[in-house]
Amino acid sequence: MGLRLALLAGCLLAGAVIDGAWLSRLPLGAGPDLLLLVVLAVGLRRGFESGAVIGVVAGYVRDLLSGSPLGVFALSYLAVGAMAGAASPMVDLQQRAMPAASALVATLALALISATTVTVTGVVVVSWSLLAADSAIAAAMNAVLAGPVDALVRWIDRVTQRRYSGRVIGHKVLR
Amino acid sequence: MRRRLILLTILALAAFGLLTSQVRLPERRAVGPVGSWVLSALGPAQTALARAADAVGRFWRLYTEIGQLRVENRRLREEVERLSEQVTRLREQAQATQRLERLLAFREHLPGRAVGARVIGRDSTRWFAVILVDRGSNDGVRRNAPVVASEGVVGRVLAVTPTTSQVLLITDTRSAIGVILQQSREAAVVDGQGHGLLRLKYVARSRQIAEGELVVTSGLSGIFPRGLPVGTVATVVHEQGALYQEATVRPSANLDHLEEVLILVDARPDR
Numbered sequence: 001m002g003l004r005l006a007l008l009a010g011c012l013l014a015g016a017v018i019d020g021a022w023l024s025r026l027p028l029g030a031g032p033d034l035l036l037l038v039v040l041a042v043g044l045r046r047g048f049e050s051g052a053v054i055g056v057v058a059g060y061v062r063d064l065l066s067g068s069p070l071g072v073f074a075l076s077y078l079a080v081g082a083m084a085g086a087a088s089p090m091v092d093l094q095q096r097a098m099p100a101a102s103a104l105v106a107t108l109a110l111a112l113i114s115a116t117t118v119t120v121t122g123v124v125v126v127s128w129s130l131l132a133a134d135s136a137i138a139a140a141m142n143a144v145l146a147g148p149v150d151a152l153v154r155w156i157d158r159v160t161q162r163r164y165s166g167r168v169i170g171h172k173v174l175r
Numbered sequence: 176m177r178r179r180l181i182l183l184t185i186l187a188l189a190a191f192g193l194l195t196s197q198v199r200l201p202e203r204r205a206v207g208p209v210g211s212w213v214l215s216a217l218g219p220a221q222t223a224l225a226r227a228a229d230a231v232g233r234f235w236r237l238y239t240e241i242g243q244l245r246v247e248n249r250r251l252r253e254e255v256e257r258l259s260e261q262v263t264r265l266r267e268q269a270q271a272t273q274r275l276e277r278l279l280a281f282r283e284h285l286p287g288r289a290v291g292a293r294v295i296g297r298d299s300t301r302w303f304a305v306i307l308v309d310r311g312s313n314d315g316v317r318r319n320a321p322v323v324a325s326e327g328v329v330g331r332v333l334a335v336t337p338t339t340s341q342v343l344l345i346t347d348t349r350s351a352i353g354v355i356l357q358q359s360r361e362a363a364v365v366d367g368q369g370h371g372l373l374r375l376k377y378v379a380r381s382r383q384i385a386e387g388e389l390v391v392t393s394g395l396s397g398i399f400p401r402g403l404p405v406g407t408v409a410t411v412v413h414e415q416g417a418l419y420q421e422a423t424v425r426p427s428a429n430l431d432h433l434e435e436v437l438i439l440v441d442a443r444p445d446r
Contacts, residue, residue, distance in 0.1 A: 017217055021224035025232070048179050056186045060193070064210045065217065071194030078186050121194060 004160035008054065011038050011152065016061045030134035032141035033107065034149065035062055039077055040106045041099070041146075041153035043084025044091050051088075055081020069123050076114035080106050093150065103146035107139035274435055277325035285323070286400050287441040290314050292322075294433050295339070304330075304347035304367060308436060311338040315440040319398050322436050327404035327427030328352065328392060329436050340438070344430050345373060345405065353396035354405050356382075357389040365390060365405055365424055371431070373406055373424040380420050384411045390424050400439070 015034030023031035035058040043051025059077030063070045084106060091098060111134075115126045206214060275291070282289050292314075296307030310316050312335045322329040322342045330344040343350055344367070351366040354375070361382045365373045378384060388408045394401030406424040413420055 013213075013217060013220075017221045017224055021221050022228050025228055049182055052179075052183055052186050056190055059190065060210075061213060061217075063193070064206055064213055065221075069194060069197055070206065070210070071190045071192070071197075074190035074193055075187065078183075078190055082183055082186075117194075 004156060007156045007160065008038070008042065008153075009057075011156070012054070012058050012061060015149075016058075016065050019062075020065050028137050028141075030137040030141075032145050033110070033138060034145070035059075036077070036080065036106060036110055037103060037142060037146055037149035038153065039081040040084050040102055041150040043081045044088045044093060044099075044102060044150075045153055045157065046085065047088050048082060048085030051081035051083075051085030052078055053081075055079070055084075069121070072117050072121070072123065073114060075117055076110055079113050080110045083109065096147075099146035099150040100143035103142040104139045107142045108135055111135035111138070271434070274325070278435055278437055281323070281325040282437055285437065285439060287439055288315070289323075289437040289439050290316065292316075292340070292436050292438050294436065302369070304344035304350075304369070304430070305333060306330075306342045306344065306433060308340050308342055308438070309338070310438055311336045311340050313337045314438075316340050316438050317440065321399045321403070321439045323403060323439065324428040324433060324436050326429065327406065328399060329428050329430065329433065331398050332438065342436070345426060346371060346430055351396075352399060352405060353393040354390045355393045356384065356408075357391055358385065359383065359388070362393055362395070363390075371426070372409060373426060375408065375422040375424050377419050378422070380418070382420070384408055384420065384422050386411060389427075 012035060015038050019031070019034050023034070025031075039051065039055045039058045042054045055077040056074050058081070059072075059074035060070070062068075062073040062077065066073070084102070091102060093099065111131055115128070115131055118124050119126050278291065282291075290310050292308035292310040294306050295309045298305045308322075316332055316335055318332055318335055320332040320340075322331060328345055330342045330347070330350060332340045333343040334341040345352060345365065346367040346369070348367050348369045351364055353362065354365045355362050356378070359382050361378055361384075363378045364376045366376065368374055375384075375390065386408050390405045390408065392399040392401055392403040392405060404427040406426040409423045409425045411420065411422045
């Protein structure tokens, strides 16, 4: 348990740092969101509670690093992580395209939720057309990286030898 | 389900609390002790990654700059080649213009009518000092017409076609011209040696020939008008027992590098 938490926390922090230091430099106006992909993979593989918890933690880290008002992304990632966990029984991760498709949906959902949050709280005025363009770019890149990130989370599971008796993970009952 | 709702509510309230707490804070944004710890922990890693990204970015810019410089370099090389060709062509034109100007200036002092001709051929064996020019009988050129350059006598027309003429240079062994030494006014004959120098003959031993003295046409040969520069005395040869003294004469005209000449189509030797 401790090792798994440490590895997942390491993944989150590494994703946050890589997002801030490297991926934010891509000259496309938007970049992939490794934090979101980690939240998505954990939510889809571990279910609602894990998705929600890692979502709020990831959002908080992103709030810290991005300089946004604290809580904006915490709330948004929490919503996405919880939704991913809630949808996990209906998602078959054995299908090869499923991580990419999930990433597309999650990226758009995150953009919508975070934009709504900042609009409601009056933090910034959102340009919806720009948001749509940036979200499309981010969604495409997230779809590309979703598979490797999902494989990393799966590897953490395997390494920590965690087994969830009777828990449904992507339509599969492990025991 | 109930447990999920409770968890979600707690987490959402926590996030919402974070969001609203800042409004109450005087500095609007305070990350708190946990946030400070997280930021402190991530700071060095982010700095290292950012530096690595900067290094990669610099390398990439350098790489792309090298590519651009190669393209620029190739373009500039082509430009240099083009401009060099242009400079060469213009320099050629300028030199040709200078030669023609000198030729025209020289023509002003020539008797009769003269036609300019371009040298279009030369005897490749170098046994015969003959050149081919692009003027012929259609332009009024006749056999034995004197041919001159701006520096002096070149030769005479050996053969004529309607459009070209062969010119026998004064250095050809078949050439002989009646001349006078400009200072001593001594009449003599200059004939070709088959190489770059001429031989001055039939000068009385009693006459002094000075090296560097100018030799001009005498007008007595029936071909060349009087007073055209033929060459300058290079060396004087004194032979024991000879009736006359001789000298070598360096032609005034640069016969090895002729490009344009004047053909005196109606020159009269007595003028």
